[in-house]
Amino acid sequence: MLMTGFPSITHVAVTVTDLETSVPWYSRLFESEPVLDEDTGPFRHVVFAIGGGMLFGLHHFPDAVASAAFDARRPGLDHVAFGCADREELERTAKRLDSLGVRHGGVVDAHYGSGVSFKDPDGLPLEFFAPPAA
Incomplete structure (x- = not known):
């Protein structure tokens, strides 16, 4: 089917x-x-x-199993990305993270889009991502 x-x-x-x-x-x-x-x-x-x-x-x-901290090299989910409409929204989102006291890596541009990476309280990697400008 x-x-x-x-x-x-x-x-x-x-x-x-x-x-x-x-x-x-x-x-x-x-x-x-x-x-x-x-x-x-x-x-x-x-x-x-x-x-x-x-x-x-x-x-x-x-009964959680204690384990080592997150490691992107270990097989499993690498990160979760939340979408932003464009780079301008991404920049506003980075400023919002600042206002929340959330440390992040700033806006990083690549040919496939732009992202802001950060971690939750357990060190799980999260990202806001915007597609490249048309």
Whole structure:
């Protein structure tokens, strides 16, 4: 059976060490409160609706496995990027991160677009990204 088009991503979930730290941090980043906070038994998850039908979830496992800090060289998810319409919006977003006290690498330009990289309280890599100018 052929697909008519590849489906869009509906949600991303990341595992965090402390919801008491991460939920307020992401609430400030997304400028919204969670739409779901549920304990499923094996884990608790808190979910944000971040626009365009996209959900972003935070998972916390009470029996979490302690591990080394994030390493982009280890197989797994490298980062999550949130879209900006253009470089000007990206610059405004970088200033907003400054106002939130979120350290970032500044706007970095490449032939395929521009991005601002930063990390959440657990060191998980995030980015705001804008396509190249037309």
